[in-house]
Amino acid sequence: MQDITGAVVADGQATPAALESGIGELLKTVGLRRVFSSGNSQVTALAGVNLCVTRGEMVAIVGPSGSGKSTLLHLLGALDTPTSGTVYFAGKSLEAISDAELTEFRNRAVGFVWQRHHLLPDFTAVENVAMPLLARGIASREALGAAHGWLEEVGLADRAQHRAGELSGGEQQRVAIARALVTRPLLLLADEPTGDLDEGNAGTIFELIERLHRSHRLTSILATHNLQLARRCNRTLVLERGLLVTGEESLVGRESASTRATGGRATAQEERG
Ligand code: ADP
Numbered sequence: 476m477q478d479i480t481g482a483v484v485a486d487g488q489a490t491p492a493a494l495e496s497g498i499g500e501l502l503k504t505v506g507l508r509r510v511f512s513s514g515n516s517q518v519t520a521l522a523g524v525n526l527c528v529t530r531g532e533m534v535a536i537v538g539p540s541g542s543g544k545s546t547l548l549h550l551l552g553a554l555d556t557p558t559s560g561t562v563y564f565a566g567k568s569l570e571a572i573s574d575a576e577l578t579e580f581r582n583r584a585v586g587f588v589w590q591r592h593h594l595l596p597d598f599t600a601v602e603n604v605a606m607p608l609l610a611r612g613i614a615s616r617e618a619l620g621a622a623h624g625w626l627e628e629v630g631l632a633d634r635a636q637h638r639a640g641e642l643s644g645g646e647q648q649r650v651a652i653a654r655a656l657v658t659r660p661l662l663l664l665a666d667e668p669t670g671d672l673d674e675g676n677a678g679t680i681f682e683l684i685e686r687l688h689r690s691h692r693l694t695s696i697l698a699t700h701n702l703q704l705a706r707r708c709n710r711t712l713v714l715e716r717g718l719l720v721t722g723e724e725s726l727v728g729r730e731s732a733s734t735r736a737t738g739g740r741a742t743a744q745e746e747r748g
């Protein structure tokens with residue numbers, strides 16, 4: 476099967492040097508819209524998002540609940556298809572590539588971390604981390620070896636043989652991060668990765684993501700409610716009712732609204748008054 480990275484390079488839109496060196500744009504969206512239909516009503520989750528992320532950037536996406544953060548991450552990772560608009564990865568439209576390439580993109584170019592870790596509780600930590608490699612047909616000895624290496628990177632080598640269900644919340648999230656990176660993706664997409672953790676664990680997990688982002692020269696996009704953590708990223712984008720509004724300067728003024736927001740666009744609208 477053709478590697479999407481190879482396909483992109485072969486297409487001449489990004490050179491191997493550009494992909495390797497951290498120069499240039501890795502991800503771009505143009506007019507990205509996603510409308511969900513339920514019954515007679517339609518919900519516009521994304522209303523035309525234009526976004527450009529440079530290789531090596533760590534970008535935070537903040538915004539009230541229901542503003543479209545998860546929808547955007549799903550589209551960036553090709554887990555969902557836009558109603559209209561386009562996602563470009565290394566210059567290539569995800570729409571234009573074959574199903575096989577798309578599968579390859581999801582499985583290899585992107586690593587996902589979710590708010591809930593989604594580990595298999597009855598499998599050991601190392602088996603959970605090895606899972607994406609086993610799914611790709613890599614021999615179990617090699618897959619488990621790589622998984623051990625990643626558990627070391629996230630500081631859990633001593634928990635390798637523990638069942639995932641026996642680990643603490645913070646430890647489970649570290650296993651989930653190792654699992655997301657075991658395939659050596661270029662892009663890390665994290666949807667509220669610290670959302671289920673207490674403040675101390677949230678800080679530790681964020682620092683771990685920061686460290687792995689740097690040491691593995693990842694491009695990372697994190698949706699978060701935690702504005703303190705968001706500020707530590709290279710850039711903060713604010714989503715409101717499915718649209719990106721300007722970043723940093725508007726962030727402070729929106730802080731209280733954001734932290735108070737509880738449920739969806741109605742709340743966001745009320746708060747804007
Ligand atoms: P956030 O992650 O910022 O909380 P979401 O992207 O989850 O926001 O949701 C954006 C909007 O789209 C919300 O109004 C939500 O109810 C709606 N939505 C998300 N997914 C679906 C779906 N599968 N079906 C219908 N509506 C959805």
Ligand code: MG
Pocket residue numbers: 544545546666
């Ligand atoms: Mg969400």
